[in-house]
Amino acid sequence: MEGTAFKYGNNVDTDVIIPARYCTSFLAEELAPHALEDLDDTFVKRVNQGDFIVAGRNFGCGSSRENAPIAIKGAGAACVIAESFARIFYRNSINIGLPILECPEAVHGTEEGDKLHINLETGEIENLTRGGKWIAAPFPEGIQEIIELGGLVSYVKKRLGAEK
Protein backbone atom coordinates (compact mmCIF):
# COMPACT_ATOMS: atom_id res chain seq x y z
CA MET A 1 0.00 0.00 0.00
CA GLU A 2 1.03 3.58 -0.65
CA GLY A 3 0.34 6.75 1.25
CA THR A 4 1.71 9.96 2.73
CA ALA A 5 3.60 10.12 6.03
CA PHE A 6 2.43 12.32 8.90
CA LYS A 7 5.41 12.68 11.18
CA TYR A 8 5.35 13.24 14.94
CA GLY A 9 7.85 13.08 17.81
CA ASN A 10 8.39 10.89 20.86
CA ASN A 11 5.83 9.96 23.55
CA VAL A 12 2.68 10.71 21.55
CA ASP A 13 0.27 9.82 24.37
CA THR A 14 -3.30 8.57 24.39
CA ASP A 15 -4.54 11.86 25.85
CA VAL A 16 -3.51 13.70 22.67
CA ILE A 17 -4.51 10.83 20.38
CA ILE A 18 -8.04 11.01 21.74
CA PRO A 19 -8.77 13.22 24.75
CA ALA A 20 -10.90 11.73 27.56
CA ARG A 21 -13.59 14.33 26.89
CA TYR A 22 -14.54 12.32 23.79
CA CYS A 23 -14.25 8.92 25.43
CA THR A 24 -17.89 8.65 26.35
CA SER A 25 -18.04 7.21 22.83
CA PHE A 26 -16.26 4.15 21.48
CA LEU A 27 -17.55 4.38 17.90
CA ALA A 28 -14.96 4.97 15.20
CA GLU A 29 -17.15 7.49 13.37
CA GLU A 30 -17.54 9.62 16.53
CA LEU A 31 -13.92 9.35 17.64
CA ALA A 32 -12.18 9.78 14.29
CA PRO A 33 -13.00 13.52 13.81
CA HIS A 34 -10.98 14.20 17.01
CA ALA A 35 -7.97 11.97 16.32
CA LEU A 36 -4.73 13.69 17.41
CA GLU A 37 -6.70 16.91 17.92
CA ASP A 38 -4.63 18.23 20.85
CA LEU A 39 -1.36 17.46 19.08
CA ASP A 40 -2.15 18.53 15.52
CA ASP A 41 -5.62 19.88 14.84
CA THR A 42 -4.98 19.81 11.09
CA PHE A 43 -4.37 16.04 11.00
CA VAL A 44 -7.97 14.98 10.48
CA LYS A 45 -8.48 17.58 7.77
CA ARG A 46 -5.33 16.59 5.87
CA VAL A 47 -5.24 12.82 6.24
CA ASN A 48 -6.48 10.60 3.40
CA GLN A 49 -7.57 7.00 3.65
CA GLY A 50 -4.43 4.86 3.47
CA ASP A 51 -1.93 7.42 4.80
CA PHE A 52 0.59 6.60 7.51
CA ILE A 53 1.59 7.97 10.89
CA VAL A 54 5.33 7.94 11.50
CA ALA A 55 6.48 8.72 15.03
CA GLY A 56 9.30 8.42 17.52
CA ARG A 57 9.60 6.34 20.66
CA ASN A 58 6.86 5.17 23.05
CA PHE A 59 3.93 5.88 20.73
CA GLY A 60 0.57 5.51 22.49
CA CYS A 61 1.81 5.82 26.06
CA GLY A 62 -0.66 6.61 28.80
CA SER A 63 -4.11 5.23 29.23
CA SER A 64 -5.44 1.83 28.21
CA ARG A 65 -8.16 3.41 26.11
CA GLU A 66 -8.73 1.37 22.97
CA ASN A 67 -10.49 4.47 21.67
CA ALA A 68 -6.96 5.63 20.68
CA PRO A 69 -6.14 3.07 17.95
CA ILE A 70 -9.83 3.10 16.94
CA ALA A 71 -9.68 6.88 16.40
CA ILE A 72 -6.49 6.62 14.36
CA LYS A 73 -7.81 3.79 12.23
CA GLY A 74 -11.15 5.56 11.85
CA ALA A 75 -9.44 8.74 10.66
CA GLY A 76 -7.97 6.78 7.78
CA ALA A 77 -4.43 5.91 8.85
CA ALA A 78 -3.54 2.52 7.40
CA CYS A 79 -0.51 1.90 9.59
CA VAL A 80 1.56 3.47 12.35
CA ILE A 81 5.33 3.20 12.06
CA ALA A 82 7.21 4.12 15.22
CA GLU A 83 10.58 3.64 16.86
CA SER A 84 8.72 1.86 19.68
CA PHE A 85 5.20 1.50 21.05
CA ALA A 86 3.78 1.69 24.57
CA ARG A 87 2.73 -1.82 25.48
CA ILE A 88 -1.02 -1.41 25.97
CA PHE A 89 -1.30 0.50 22.70
CA TYR A 90 0.69 -2.29 21.02
CA ARG A 91 -1.73 -4.93 22.35
CA ASN A 92 -4.79 -2.88 21.49
CA SER A 93 -3.65 -2.26 17.93
CA ILE A 94 -3.01 -5.95 17.31
CA ASN A 95 -6.34 -6.83 18.88
CA ILE A 96 -8.40 -4.39 16.80
CA GLY A 97 -6.42 -4.85 13.60
CA LEU A 98 -4.58 -1.53 13.24
CA PRO A 99 -1.28 -2.47 11.59
CA ILE A 100 1.77 -1.19 13.47
CA LEU A 101 5.42 -1.51 12.57
CA GLU A 102 8.42 -0.96 14.81
CA CYS A 103 11.31 0.39 12.74
CA PRO A 104 13.55 3.19 14.08
CA GLU A 105 15.57 3.37 10.83
CA ALA A 106 12.46 4.02 8.74
CA VAL A 107 11.38 6.74 11.19
CA HIS A 108 14.78 8.43 10.94
CA GLY A 109 14.72 8.22 7.15
CA THR A 110 11.26 9.72 6.74
CA GLU A 111 10.03 13.31 6.86
CA GLU A 112 6.56 14.80 7.00
CA GLY A 113 4.84 14.52 3.62
CA ASP A 114 7.04 11.74 2.19
CA LYS A 115 5.37 9.09 0.08
CA LEU A 116 5.85 5.57 1.46
CA HIS A 117 5.21 2.12 0.13
CA ILE A 118 4.54 -0.53 2.77
CA ASN A 119 4.23 -4.29 2.48
CA LEU A 120 2.66 -5.51 5.70
CA GLU A 121 3.36 -9.16 5.02
CA THR A 122 7.08 -8.72 4.67
CA GLY A 123 7.37 -5.66 6.92
CA GLU A 124 9.11 -3.81 4.09
CA ILE A 125 8.93 -0.02 4.16
CA GLU A 126 10.13 1.99 1.17
CA ASN A 127 10.46 5.77 1.06
CA LEU A 128 9.49 6.75 -2.49
CA THR A 129 10.28 10.45 -1.96
CA ARG A 130 13.84 10.28 -0.73
CA GLY A 131 14.76 6.65 -1.30
CA GLY A 132 15.62 4.10 1.38
CA LYS A 133 14.23 0.68 2.15
CA TRP A 134 13.89 -0.92 5.56
CA ILE A 135 12.47 -4.06 7.10
CA ALA A 136 10.45 -3.69 10.33
CA ALA A 137 10.95 -6.08 13.23
CA PRO A 138 8.70 -9.13 12.78
CA PHE A 139 5.99 -9.92 15.33
CA PRO A 140 6.83 -12.68 17.78
CA GLU A 141 5.36 -16.07 16.88
CA GLY A 142 1.98 -16.52 18.51
CA ILE A 143 1.13 -12.87 18.00
CA GLN A 144 1.54 -13.60 14.30
CA GLU A 145 -1.14 -16.25 14.73
CA ILE A 146 -3.57 -13.72 16.21
CA ILE A 147 -2.83 -11.26 13.39
CA GLU A 148 -3.24 -13.90 10.72
CA LEU A 149 -6.65 -14.77 12.13
CA GLY A 150 -7.61 -11.08 11.85
CA GLY A 151 -7.41 -10.09 15.51
CA LEU A 152 -8.32 -11.38 18.94
CA VAL A 153 -12.05 -11.63 18.22
CA SER A 154 -11.46 -14.28 15.55
CA TYR A 155 -8.93 -16.01 17.76
CA VAL A 156 -11.45 -16.36 20.60
CA LYS A 157 -14.15 -17.53 18.20
CA LYS A 158 -11.84 -20.18 16.80
CA ARG A 159 -10.77 -21.32 20.22
CA LEU A 160 -14.26 -21.51 21.69
CA GLY A 161 -15.45 -23.27 18.53
CA ALA A 162 -12.71 -25.84 18.95
CA GLU A 163 -13.58 -26.39 22.61
CA LYS A 164 -17.26 -27.08 21.97
Add this chain to the structure above:
Amino acid sequence: MAMTIAEKIFAAHSGKESVKPGDLIFAKLDRILGTDVTCSLSIKVFEEMGVEKVHNPDQLVLVNDHFVPAKDIKAAQLSKNMREFGQQQGVKNYFEVGRSGICHTVLPENGLAKPGDLIVGADSHTCTYGAVGAVASGIGSTDMAAAWAIGELWFRVPSTIRVEITGDLQEWVGAKDVILYIISQLGVEGAIYKILEFHGSTIENMSMDGRFTIANMAVEAGAKSGVIPADDTTLAFMDQVGVKDAQPIEADPDAEYEKIIEIDVSELKPQVAKPYLPSNAVDVDEVAGTRIDQVAIGSCTNGRIEDFEMAYRILKGKKIHPLVRVVIMPSSDKIYAELIDNGFAREFVAAGATIAPSTCGLCIGGHMGVLAEDEVGLYTTNRNFVGRNGHPSSQVFLSGPAVAAASAIAGEIVSPK
Protein backbone atom coordinates in the same frame (compact mmCIF):
# COMPACT_ATOMS: atom_id res chain seq x y z
CA MET B 1 15.36 -22.42 36.79
CA ALA B 2 15.72 -19.33 39.00
CA MET B 3 12.87 -16.85 38.52
CA THR B 4 11.82 -13.33 39.49
CA ILE B 5 8.49 -12.77 41.26
CA ALA B 6 6.69 -11.98 38.00
CA GLU B 7 8.18 -15.00 36.22
CA LYS B 8 6.96 -17.25 39.07
CA ILE B 9 3.48 -15.77 38.82
CA PHE B 10 3.36 -16.14 35.04
CA ALA B 11 4.62 -19.75 35.28
CA ALA B 12 2.07 -20.66 37.94
CA HIS B 13 -0.78 -19.19 35.88
CA SER B 14 0.19 -20.87 32.63
CA GLY B 15 0.73 -24.33 34.10
CA LYS B 16 4.45 -24.31 33.42
CA GLU B 17 7.42 -25.26 35.59
CA SER B 18 9.21 -22.12 34.56
CA VAL B 19 9.05 -19.29 32.06
CA LYS B 20 11.68 -16.89 30.76
CA PRO B 21 11.52 -13.41 29.26
CA GLY B 22 10.26 -13.46 25.68
CA ASP B 23 8.09 -16.60 26.08
CA LEU B 24 4.61 -16.17 24.65
CA ILE B 25 2.09 -17.73 27.01
CA PHE B 26 -1.61 -17.92 27.65
CA ALA B 27 -2.16 -17.38 31.37
CA LYS B 28 -5.20 -17.85 33.61
CA LEU B 29 -6.43 -14.69 35.29
CA ASP B 30 -7.49 -14.19 38.89
CA ARG B 31 -9.35 -10.92 38.30
CA ILE B 32 -10.46 -8.93 35.29
CA LEU B 33 -11.29 -5.31 36.11
CA GLY B 34 -13.58 -3.18 34.01
CA THR B 35 -14.80 0.37 34.58
CA ASP B 36 -17.60 2.51 33.20
CA VAL B 37 -15.31 4.01 30.53
CA THR B 38 -13.99 0.75 29.11
CA CYS B 39 -16.76 -1.84 29.61
CA SER B 40 -19.25 -0.80 26.95
CA LEU B 41 -16.77 -1.36 24.15
CA SER B 42 -15.84 -4.75 25.64
CA ILE B 43 -19.49 -5.71 25.81
CA LYS B 44 -19.86 -4.89 22.11
CA VAL B 45 -16.76 -6.93 21.25
CA PHE B 46 -17.94 -9.77 23.52
CA GLU B 47 -21.18 -9.89 21.55
CA GLU B 48 -19.25 -9.88 18.26
CA MET B 49 -17.36 -12.91 19.54
CA GLY B 50 -20.71 -14.66 19.69
CA VAL B 51 -20.24 -15.57 23.34
CA GLU B 52 -23.18 -15.57 25.72
CA LYS B 53 -21.75 -16.34 29.13
CA VAL B 54 -18.49 -15.17 30.62
CA HIS B 55 -16.01 -17.93 31.44
CA ASN B 56 -16.31 -17.34 35.20
CA PRO B 57 -18.29 -14.42 36.67
CA ASP B 58 -16.12 -14.47 39.81
CA GLN B 59 -13.13 -13.31 37.77
CA LEU B 60 -14.95 -10.10 36.88
CA VAL B 61 -14.83 -6.90 38.92
CA LEU B 62 -16.88 -3.99 37.59
CA VAL B 63 -16.41 -0.53 39.09
CA ASN B 64 -18.24 2.70 38.33
CA ASP B 65 -15.64 5.39 38.92
CA HIS B 66 -14.54 7.41 35.89
CA PHE B 67 -17.54 9.48 34.79
CA VAL B 68 -19.75 9.00 37.86
CA PRO B 69 -22.00 10.41 39.17
CA ALA B 70 -22.83 10.47 35.46
CA LYS B 71 -21.60 13.70 33.91
CA ASP B 72 -23.98 13.56 30.94
CA ILE B 73 -26.37 11.27 29.13
CA LYS B 74 -23.65 9.37 27.28
CA ALA B 75 -21.80 8.69 30.51
CA ALA B 76 -25.01 7.54 32.17
CA GLN B 77 -25.48 5.12 29.29
CA LEU B 78 -21.97 3.71 29.77
CA SER B 79 -22.75 2.90 33.40
CA LYS B 80 -26.11 1.47 32.46
CA ASN B 81 -24.54 -0.88 29.90
CA MET B 82 -22.08 -2.14 32.50
CA ARG B 83 -24.76 -2.49 35.18
CA GLU B 84 -27.02 -4.56 32.93
CA PHE B 85 -24.15 -6.73 31.76
CA GLY B 86 -23.10 -7.36 35.38
CA GLN B 87 -26.61 -8.43 36.28
CA GLN B 88 -27.00 -10.69 33.24
CA GLN B 89 -23.70 -12.38 33.90
CA GLY B 90 -24.18 -12.77 37.65
CA VAL B 91 -21.16 -10.67 38.60
CA LYS B 92 -20.96 -10.44 42.39
CA ASN B 93 -18.15 -7.91 42.48
CA TYR B 94 -20.09 -5.07 40.94
CA PHE B 95 -19.49 -1.68 42.57
CA GLU B 96 -21.86 1.26 42.43
CA VAL B 97 -21.03 4.92 43.05
CA GLY B 98 -21.34 5.82 46.74
CA ARG B 99 -20.49 2.30 47.83
CA SER B 100 -17.03 1.88 46.40
CA GLY B 101 -14.61 4.47 45.06
CA ILE B 102 -11.80 4.46 42.52
CA CYS B 103 -11.19 0.92 41.25
CA HIS B 104 -7.53 0.81 42.27
CA THR B 105 -8.44 1.34 45.91
CA VAL B 106 -11.68 -0.65 45.76
CA LEU B 107 -10.08 -3.95 44.73
CA PRO B 108 -7.46 -4.11 47.51
CA GLU B 109 -9.93 -2.79 50.11
CA ASN B 110 -12.28 -5.65 49.28
CA GLY B 111 -9.63 -8.34 49.31
CA LEU B 112 -9.82 -8.75 45.53
CA ALA B 113 -6.06 -8.48 44.97
CA LYS B 114 -3.64 -10.72 46.84
CA PRO B 115 0.01 -11.79 46.67
CA GLY B 116 0.71 -14.05 43.70
CA ASP B 117 -2.39 -13.02 41.76
CA LEU B 118 -2.40 -12.31 38.04
CA ILE B 119 -4.80 -9.43 37.46
CA VAL B 120 -5.66 -7.51 34.32
CA GLY B 121 -7.83 -4.46 34.01
CA ALA B 122 -9.04 -2.24 31.23
CA ASP B 123 -7.37 0.70 32.94
CA SER B 124 -3.68 1.47 32.70
CA HIS B 125 -3.21 1.96 36.45
CA THR B 126 -4.24 -1.63 37.14
CA CYS B 127 -0.53 -2.00 37.95
CA THR B 128 -1.41 -0.55 41.40
CA TYR B 129 -2.07 -4.06 42.76
CA GLY B 130 1.60 -4.85 42.35
CA ALA B 131 1.78 -3.26 45.80
CA VAL B 132 0.44 -6.47 47.37
CA GLY B 133 2.87 -8.69 45.45
CA ALA B 134 0.65 -9.43 42.46
CA VAL B 135 1.36 -9.01 38.77
CA ALA B 136 -1.27 -6.60 37.54
CA SER B 137 -1.41 -4.96 34.17
CA GLY B 138 -3.54 -2.69 32.05
CA ILE B 139 -5.20 -3.99 28.90
CA GLY B 140 -7.62 -2.66 26.31
CA SER B 141 -11.28 -3.41 25.76
CA THR B 142 -10.86 -6.18 23.17
CA ASP B 143 -8.40 -7.89 25.49
CA MET B 144 -10.97 -7.62 28.25
CA ALA B 145 -13.72 -9.13 26.11
CA ALA B 146 -11.42 -12.05 25.27
CA ALA B 147 -10.50 -12.46 28.94
CA TRP B 148 -14.19 -12.56 29.90
CA ALA B 149 -14.80 -15.19 27.23
CA ILE B 150 -11.91 -17.57 27.86
CA GLY B 151 -10.66 -16.60 31.33
CA GLU B 152 -7.12 -16.25 29.98
CA LEU B 153 -5.00 -13.83 27.96
CA TRP B 154 -1.81 -13.87 25.95
CA PHE B 155 1.34 -12.38 27.45
CA ARG B 156 4.87 -12.03 26.29
CA VAL B 157 6.80 -12.72 29.51
CA PRO B 158 8.63 -9.48 30.26
CA SER B 159 12.12 -9.12 31.63
CA THR B 160 12.45 -7.61 35.09
CA ILE B 161 14.36 -4.58 36.33
CA ARG B 162 15.22 -4.78 40.02
CA VAL B 163 15.06 -1.43 41.80
CA GLU B 164 16.81 -1.28 45.20
CA ILE B 165 15.70 1.73 47.21
CA THR B 166 17.49 2.49 50.45
CA GLY B 167 17.63 5.32 52.98
CA ASP B 168 15.24 6.99 55.41
CA LEU B 169 13.01 9.67 53.92
CA GLN B 170 13.28 13.29 55.11
CA GLU B 171 10.31 15.01 56.67
CA TRP B 172 7.57 15.90 54.10
CA VAL B 173 9.07 13.49 51.61
CA GLY B 174 6.92 10.48 50.79
CA ALA B 175 6.30 7.61 48.40
CA LYS B 176 5.20 9.97 45.61
CA ASP B 177 8.50 11.81 45.70
CA VAL B 178 10.34 8.48 45.53
CA ILE B 179 8.43 7.22 42.50
CA LEU B 180 8.56 10.58 40.68
CA TYR B 181 12.31 10.54 41.19
CA ILE B 182 12.63 6.95 39.94
CA ILE B 183 10.58 7.74 36.82
CA SER B 184 12.74 10.80 36.16
CA GLN B 185 15.77 8.49 36.24
CA LEU B 186 14.18 5.78 34.06
CA GLY B 187 12.23 8.03 31.66
CA VAL B 188 8.64 7.47 30.52
CA GLU B 189 9.75 4.55 28.37
CA GLY B 190 12.58 3.31 30.59
CA ALA B 191 10.71 0.18 31.60
CA ILE B 192 8.66 -0.35 28.44
CA TYR B 193 7.38 -3.99 28.19
CA LYS B 194 9.16 -4.71 31.48
CA ILE B 195 8.44 -5.45 35.13
CA LEU B 196 9.83 -3.26 37.89
CA GLU B 197 10.52 -5.24 41.07
CA PHE B 198 10.99 -2.95 44.06
CA HIS B 199 13.24 -3.89 46.98
CA GLY B 200 15.28 -2.22 49.71
CA SER B 201 14.91 -0.82 53.19
CA THR B 202 12.84 2.20 52.10
CA ILE B 203 10.21 -0.08 50.61
CA GLU B 204 10.35 -2.50 53.55
CA ASN B 205 9.68 0.37 55.98
CA MET B 206 6.90 1.80 53.84
CA SER B 207 3.20 1.51 54.74
CA MET B 208 0.74 -0.09 52.32
CA ASP B 209 -0.58 3.39 51.45
CA GLY B 210 2.88 4.37 50.24
CA ARG B 211 3.40 1.10 48.39
CA PHE B 212 0.17 1.61 46.45
CA THR B 213 1.47 5.03 45.34
CA ILE B 214 4.73 3.49 44.12
CA ALA B 215 3.11 0.61 42.23
CA ASN B 216 0.42 2.90 40.79
CA MET B 217 2.98 4.88 38.81
CA ALA B 218 5.01 1.96 37.40
CA VAL B 219 3.13 2.37 34.11
CA GLU B 220 4.40 5.95 33.94
CA ALA B 221 7.83 4.45 33.25
CA GLY B 222 6.20 2.26 30.60
CA ALA B 223 6.22 -0.89 32.77
CA LYS B 224 3.81 -3.76 32.39
CA SER B 225 3.63 -3.96 36.16
CA GLY B 226 5.54 -2.86 39.24
CA VAL B 227 5.82 -5.56 41.88
CA ILE B 228 6.56 -5.11 45.58
CA PRO B 229 7.37 -8.37 47.38
CA ALA B 230 4.75 -9.27 49.97
CA ASP B 231 6.00 -9.17 53.57
CA ASP B 232 4.52 -8.87 57.08
CA THR B 233 3.11 -5.42 56.29
CA THR B 234 1.30 -6.92 53.28
CA LEU B 235 0.04 -9.90 55.23
CA ALA B 236 -1.31 -7.66 58.01
CA PHE B 237 -3.15 -5.64 55.35
CA MET B 238 -4.53 -8.79 53.71
CA ASP B 239 -5.74 -10.03 57.07
CA GLN B 240 -7.48 -6.71 57.69
CA VAL B 241 -9.35 -6.95 54.36
CA GLY B 242 -10.40 -10.52 55.06
CA VAL B 243 -7.86 -12.55 53.10
CA LYS B 244 -6.48 -15.08 55.58
CA ASP B 245 -4.57 -17.45 53.29
CA ALA B 246 -2.27 -15.01 51.50
CA GLN B 247 1.04 -16.58 50.46
CA PRO B 248 3.94 -14.28 49.61
CA ILE B 249 5.93 -15.10 46.47
CA GLU B 250 9.64 -14.42 46.71
CA ALA B 251 12.14 -13.96 43.93
CA ASP B 252 14.82 -16.65 43.77
CA PRO B 253 18.15 -15.32 45.07
CA ASP B 254 19.83 -16.11 41.75
CA ALA B 255 16.98 -14.84 39.56
CA GLU B 256 18.13 -13.02 36.44
CA TYR B 257 17.36 -9.34 36.15
CA GLU B 258 17.75 -7.28 33.04
CA LYS B 259 19.42 -4.71 35.22
CA ILE B 260 19.63 -3.64 38.83
CA ILE B 261 19.18 0.00 39.76
CA GLU B 262 20.24 1.26 43.18
CA ILE B 263 18.79 4.45 44.55
CA ASP B 264 19.58 6.14 47.85
CA VAL B 265 16.70 8.40 48.86
CA SER B 266 18.06 9.67 52.17
CA GLU B 267 18.83 13.10 50.69
CA LEU B 268 15.78 13.20 48.40
CA LYS B 269 13.90 16.53 48.34
CA PRO B 270 10.19 16.83 47.60
CA GLN B 271 9.73 16.34 43.84
CA VAL B 272 7.57 18.11 41.28
CA ALA B 273 7.08 16.78 37.71
CA LYS B 274 6.76 19.63 35.23
CA PRO B 275 4.33 19.57 32.31
CA TYR B 276 3.88 17.59 30.11
CA LEU B 277 5.49 14.35 31.26
CA PRO B 278 5.48 12.50 34.60
CA SER B 279 9.19 11.91 34.06
CA ASN B 280 9.97 15.65 34.27
CA ALA B 281 10.59 15.60 38.03
CA VAL B 282 12.85 18.19 39.62
CA ASP B 283 13.46 19.29 43.21
CA VAL B 284 10.58 21.47 44.33
CA ASP B 285 12.91 24.47 44.73
CA GLU B 286 13.54 24.54 40.99
CA VAL B 287 9.89 25.37 40.27
CA ALA B 288 9.15 27.31 43.46
CA GLY B 289 7.24 30.50 42.74
CA THR B 290 5.16 29.02 39.89
CA ARG B 291 1.68 30.54 40.13
CA ILE B 292 -1.15 27.99 40.38
CA ASP B 293 -4.92 28.14 39.82
CA GLN B 294 -6.05 24.75 41.05
CA VAL B 295 -4.77 22.07 43.39
CA ALA B 296 -6.02 18.48 43.47
CA ILE B 297 -5.18 16.22 46.38
CA GLY B 298 -6.28 12.62 45.99
CA SER B 299 -6.90 10.14 43.12
CA CYS B 300 -5.81 6.51 42.94
CA THR B 301 -2.23 7.73 43.32
CA ASN B 302 -2.44 9.81 46.51
CA GLY B 303 -5.98 9.53 47.84
CA ARG B 304 -5.36 7.41 50.93
CA ILE B 305 -5.36 8.24 54.62
CA GLU B 306 -1.61 8.74 54.90
CA ASP B 307 -1.79 11.26 52.03
CA PHE B 308 -4.63 13.20 53.62
CA GLU B 309 -2.85 13.14 56.97
CA MET B 310 0.07 14.96 55.38
CA ALA B 311 -2.27 17.51 53.79
CA TYR B 312 -4.19 17.87 57.05
CA ARG B 313 -1.07 18.66 59.06
CA ILE B 314 -0.36 21.52 56.65
CA LEU B 315 -3.89 22.84 56.03
CA LYS B 316 -5.22 22.63 59.59
CA GLY B 317 -6.20 26.08 60.83
CA LYS B 318 -4.93 27.76 57.63
CA LYS B 319 -6.70 29.44 54.73
CA ILE B 320 -6.19 28.47 51.11
CA HIS B 321 -4.92 31.32 48.92
CA PRO B 322 -7.89 33.33 47.55
CA LEU B 323 -6.84 32.77 43.92
CA VAL B 324 -6.49 28.99 44.29
CA ARG B 325 -9.20 26.30 44.13
CA VAL B 326 -8.54 23.06 45.97
CA VAL B 327 -10.31 19.78 45.24
CA ILE B 328 -9.90 16.88 47.66
CA MET B 329 -10.48 13.47 46.03
CA PRO B 330 -10.67 10.54 48.45
CA SER B 331 -9.96 7.33 46.58
CA SER B 332 -12.73 5.31 48.20
CA ASP B 333 -15.94 5.82 50.12
CA LYS B 334 -14.38 4.08 53.11
CA ILE B 335 -11.60 6.65 53.07
CA TYR B 336 -14.15 9.43 52.63
CA ALA B 337 -15.96 8.22 55.75
CA GLU B 338 -12.67 8.12 57.62
CA LEU B 339 -12.00 11.74 56.66
CA ILE B 340 -15.31 12.61 58.27
CA ASP B 341 -14.69 10.50 61.38
CA ASN B 342 -11.21 11.80 62.07
CA GLY B 343 -12.13 15.44 61.48
CA PHE B 344 -9.93 15.94 58.41
CA ALA B 345 -12.94 16.76 56.24
CA ARG B 346 -14.04 19.62 58.51
CA GLU B 347 -10.57 21.17 58.44
CA PHE B 348 -10.28 20.84 54.66
CA VAL B 349 -13.60 22.61 54.16
CA ALA B 350 -12.76 25.24 56.78
CA ALA B 351 -9.52 25.94 54.92
CA GLY B 352 -11.51 26.54 51.73
CA ALA B 353 -11.23 23.23 49.88
CA THR B 354 -14.07 21.36 48.23
CA ILE B 355 -14.38 17.61 48.69
CA ALA B 356 -15.29 15.70 45.54
CA PRO B 357 -16.94 12.28 45.52
CA SER B 358 -14.54 9.38 45.67
CA THR B 359 -14.39 8.96 41.90
CA CYS B 360 -11.87 9.79 39.20
CA GLY B 361 -13.42 13.23 38.81
CA LEU B 362 -10.97 15.83 37.60
CA CYS B 363 -8.10 13.35 37.31
CA ILE B 364 -9.37 12.18 33.94
CA GLY B 365 -10.15 15.76 32.89
CA GLY B 366 -13.68 14.84 31.96
CA HIS B 367 -15.65 16.71 34.58
CA MET B 368 -15.61 18.23 38.08
CA GLY B 369 -12.64 20.54 37.83
CA VAL B 370 -11.52 20.89 34.22
CA LEU B 371 -8.83 23.53 33.61
CA ALA B 372 -9.45 26.55 31.36
CA GLU B 373 -7.07 27.98 28.75
CA ASP B 374 -3.60 28.65 30.18
CA GLU B 375 -4.57 27.62 33.72
CA VAL B 376 -2.03 25.87 35.89
CA GLY B 377 -2.76 22.94 38.15
CA LEU B 378 -0.74 21.24 40.87
CA TYR B 379 -2.08 17.71 41.21
CA THR B 380 -1.17 14.65 43.24
CA THR B 381 -2.37 12.50 40.33
CA ASN B 382 -0.11 10.45 38.07
CA ARG B 383 -0.22 12.05 34.61
CA ASN B 384 0.24 15.53 33.21
CA PHE B 385 0.01 15.07 29.45
CA VAL B 386 -1.16 17.85 27.13
CA GLY B 387 -4.91 18.32 27.49
CA ARG B 388 -5.38 15.55 30.06
CA ASN B 389 -6.93 17.88 32.60
CA GLY B 390 -8.62 20.42 30.41
CA HIS B 391 -7.66 22.92 27.72
CA PRO B 392 -4.62 21.83 25.68
CA SER B 393 -2.78 24.97 26.79
CA SER B 394 -3.37 24.27 30.49
CA GLN B 395 -0.46 22.87 32.47
CA VAL B 396 -0.32 20.39 35.32
CA PHE B 397 2.56 19.91 37.73
CA LEU B 398 2.60 16.63 39.68
CA SER B 399 3.64 16.35 43.32
CA GLY B 400 2.95 14.60 46.60
CA PRO B 401 0.31 15.84 49.03
CA ALA B 402 2.70 17.89 51.17
CA VAL B 403 3.88 20.13 48.33
CA ALA B 404 0.29 20.39 47.05
CA ALA B 405 -1.12 21.48 50.42
CA ALA B 406 1.64 23.96 51.19
CA SER B 407 1.39 25.47 47.71
CA ALA B 408 -2.40 25.78 48.01
CA ILE B 409 -1.87 28.14 50.92
CA ALA B 410 0.95 30.07 49.27
CA GLY B 411 -0.80 30.45 45.89
CA GLU B 412 2.37 29.31 44.18
CA ILE B 413 4.55 26.21 44.26
CA VAL B 414 6.53 26.11 47.52
CA SER B 415 8.49 23.59 49.51
CA PRO B 416 6.52 22.29 52.51
CA LYS B 417 8.77 23.44 55.33
